[in-house]
Amino acid sequence: MTGRDPNGSENEVTLILHNDREAIKRAEIAFTEDVGSYAYPEAATFALRLAFEESVINAFRHGHAALPDEPVQVSWRAGPDEVRLTVEDNGPGFDPEAIPDPTLEENIEKPSGRGLMLIRAYMSRVEFNEKGNRVTLTYERPSASEAG
Amino acid sequence: MASGESRLRVQKENDVTQVEFVDRNILDEANIQQIGDEISALIDAEADPKILINFSNVDHLSSAALGTLITLNTKVKGKGGELRLTNIDPQIYEVFVITKLNRLFQIYDTAEQALGAF
Numbered sequence: 001m002t003g004r005d006p007n008g009s010e011n012e013v014t015l016i017l018h019n020d021r022e023a024i025k026r027a028e029i030a031f032t033e034d035v036g037s038y039a040y041p042e043a044a045t046f047a048l049r050l051a052f053e054e055s056v057i058n059a060f061r062h063g064h065a066a067l068p069d070e071p072v073q074v075s076w077r078a079g080p081d082e083v084r085l086t087v088e089d090n091g092p093g094f095d096p097e098a099i100p101d102p103t104l105e106e107n108i109e110k111p112s113g114r115g116l117m118l119i120r121a122y123m124s125r126v127e128f129n130e131k132g133n134r135v136t137l138t139y140e141r142p143s144a145s146e147a148g
Numbered sequence: 149m150a151s152g153e154s155r156l157r158v159q160k161e162n163d164v165t166q167v168e169f170v171d172r173n174i175l176d177e178a179n180i181q182q183i184g185d186e187i188s189a190l191i192d193a194e195a196d197p198k199i200l201i202n203f204s205n206v207d208h209l210s211s212a213a214l215g216t217l218i219t220l221n222t223k224v225k226g227k228g229g230e231l232r233l234t235n236i237d238p239q240i241y242e243v244f245v246i247t248k249l250n251r252l253f254q255i256y257d258t259a260e261q262a263l264g265a266f
Contacts, residue, residue, distance in 0.1 A: 021176050021177075021178065025176075042239075043239060046208070046239045049208060050208065050210070050243070053175050053208075053210050054210060054211055057177070057210065057212065102247060103247060103248040108248060108249070108251075108252055109218055109221075109222060109252065110218070111214075111215030111216065111218045111219045112211075112215050114211040114214055114215070114247050115210075115211040115212075117246070117247065118211055118243065118246060118247070121246045
């Protein structure tokens with residue numbers, strides 16, 4: 001299930017994931033191992049793992065709130081310069097701009113609504129399709145100067 | 149998978165209940181639910197709960213875990229008690245900073261500092 005073939009080129013990995021914790025965990029490990037094969041810094045691996053977790057859980061919890069038995073499609077392509085992860089559910093979609101800012105005083109004690117904010121904070125780009133049921137996350141390797 | 153086994157190591161010293169996590173990754177919603185239920189029961193058992201949660205074992209946590217911590221903090225405050233967090237890995241502390249939850253929670257570098265401030 002690796003995304004890197006023996007001659008070193010990048011392959012896209014696509015998985016159909018059911019809402020089964022062990023299956024999600026295995027996919028997350030495969031994803032982080034694939035990212036790890038390109039020697040990203042530890043902070044990047046932390047960020048990508050968090051983004052994977054939050055985007056997949058959002059797809060099941062929100063996208064498939066009324067579709068508990070439906071799987072979601074997860075695909076990624078890891079490479080030396082960037083990692084791209086796409087998560088697509090079969091739900092009705094949502095308007096990402098309509099999510100309240102969880103850092104505002106009136107929302108800070110609400111227990112939900114932080115997943116998308118964390119994804120946006122850690123990823124280089126976060127793009128939704130028009131329907132709002134597919135998100136593509138891109139993490140670009142920091143340049144040497146950015147990495148300090 | 150969630151099981152009958154505790155997800156916590158709990159130690160009571162003087163009147164402070166100290167809690168550590170068994171899991172290094174607090175991501176699994178079933179585990180988070182169990183952790184929330186277990187700490188909630190510890191809060192219920194105290195008239196004036198003083199709870200210290202030690203994150204020294206924790207490598208990853210999700211927004212669902214943050215949500216549970218917020219719910220527990222609200223519950224402790226509702227009983228006039230205090231919830232403090234300590235030994236948070238710098239990468240995880242950044243998650244608190246991004247979400248501005250470092251302003252909501254009382255976070256200490258070490259357990260000794262947190263205990264001294266109760």
